Amino acid sequence: MSVLSGKKVLLGVTAGIAAYKTANLVRLFIKSGAEVKVIMTPASKDFITPLTLSTLSKNPVHSTFYDKEEEENELWNNHVDLGLWADIMIIAPATANTLSKMTNGTCDNLLLATYLSAKCPVYFAPAMDLDMYKHPSTKNSLDKLQSYGNVMIPATSGELASGLVGEGRMAEPEDIVSFITNDILSTLPLKGKKILITAGPTYEAIDPVRFIGNHSSGKMGFEIAKTAANLGAEVFLVSGPSFQKVNHSLIHRIDVKSAEDMYIACHKYFADVDVAILAAAVADYKPKNIATQKIKKKDAALTIELEPTKDILKSLGEIKKHQLLIGFALETNNEVENAKSKIERKKLDLIVLNSLRDEGAGFATDTNKINIIDVDFNQNVFELKSKKEVSKDIINEIINKLYA
Template identity: 75%
Template structure:
């Protein structure tokens, strides 16, 4: 999933021959999952039609403050357009439009929208090579960047004049890649690697039966999605689960048993900055696994169990600089048991939830947790959706790195 997925992008089109590329640009933005609203300068309609961009963006295209042919038409509110956008992209940005942006000239709807912007503004220059290198143009680039606008550099190639050189608007796919990379690098967890375990483990009794639990994996998957959305590279080690990942920054590693989860975690642990043990790992497994299905015979049947490896404790023992988070699901003496777990397993933070709290536990869309850190600072939280609990957990990670 692209970092642009679900984001609102206002595309401003100014009047240069490169405007013909905006049809492909709109398609690329839509393919990345963005919602696109197009605002055109009047001159740009000589190069690409509003109907084309409206059809591709699935939104009406605006170019005037109001429809002069309809006296009952409401005006197109440039302030609302600017506030709607998560990002404004002006492409192509001609020398004329760039000059007006740099100097506060406001003679069309696009410029009025630009001057009302509260979000990041990107611009992709497009002009002939002499115009691109002219001192006034270079000065306008500097002015716009001093206003915190972000320039997507022009490329070299054949120009409309017949000359060849710098000034050609970046290709649509390169513009989208630039946006994705720039947005990603600004995210608070960019460059961080996080290991997360999720779901149950299934411990085989025979080829048909297993010992398991009611964990759905939702909590771990929600944490993984939230961390990835904020720029992290996530290794998600998941037991059997119907949950889905929807971010290409998540590497899903499917396992079944506690032993497989143990091995997968230790393969990645040295690579990561953070590890979160959200899985409900079986504490015991059958000592002997039958190779054939066990037939029903006697009225009573017993299975000898042995302990599984303690994944979280082993990670705590090998911990170097990792920020290690564990989960505790308790039914009695919750706070004291959680504190003991922090010490025993060398944790930085534990996420405690109790089966005594209504709406918490396995199979629920909600959870009620208490954070306890390794200084035994206790922070209870109210009942929330698991998605919101994931946000709180990831905020703890962000705070940890801010305070380092």
């Protein structure tokens, strides 16, 4: 998954020979996890068919202000709705004619009307012949459009449709997607930050087939990892046994089983990160002796001697330097007092408290209800939300701390 995953991309196609490349451009946006809608100028349909782009985008392609469903039944294409729908608008190819109209506010087709209504970032990829690209009027259009806040994806040099060689070729689809991805990343609040996150349970072996564990699903930790990565952070996700899935170019998943495995992994990455969020439900105890063979069932009671596992959170608190350290507390009584004590004992910057007494909170649910407490014991209590939304609340608190 890339930062484009879940983004709504509105692609405007104008009448240049490079329009044939938009089929691959749509495919690449879809592959990145984006939802794509396409607006074509009427003349652009001479270079690529709406059917091609509709099939690839899985959405109707719009070209005029209304579609004739029947002879007397016309369906209006609302340019305002299209402009407001988009998270990103990209005009590719952007011909000299369209660039000039964008610069001067000329509004004689659906694409230009939508451009003028768009509230999202607008990218444009110029495409024209060498002499047109070098003309002072084109340079004026390029400069003015950027002064309006639009982002230009520079044309490249190469062989042009006229046979000339020089600037004016539209950037290749792969380069357009890469450009937009990098531009988005550069504006994200966690760009350049490294975050260590733990998630899920740990399994402490009793014998080759049995273990001590808990009901943690890992959902909360995985959602935090996704949210952090979507805001530009490079994430090291240390996960105990979990069925949760993640596919993101900025998330490195490290699978572990036991508390000892998680301890080793956390200490491996901690020195190089800016933030550590320990959301895993680590076992507090483990069997002192692990049987090498499966323990056979007997009528007599079975006694297993337990010993404490290493306290990962406390061990990181003792060696932290520049890092923000965030812990979790799942309590059943005296919740706030226990959480405050944990902050002091383990040298935390924040603690995320949830109570099993709150309906919808805790293990294996899709929701959570949290109270975030900082080192000065200031509390921020949130209502019951989905774990995806809760992860945003947690990351926002961390961002506030990072840039305070």
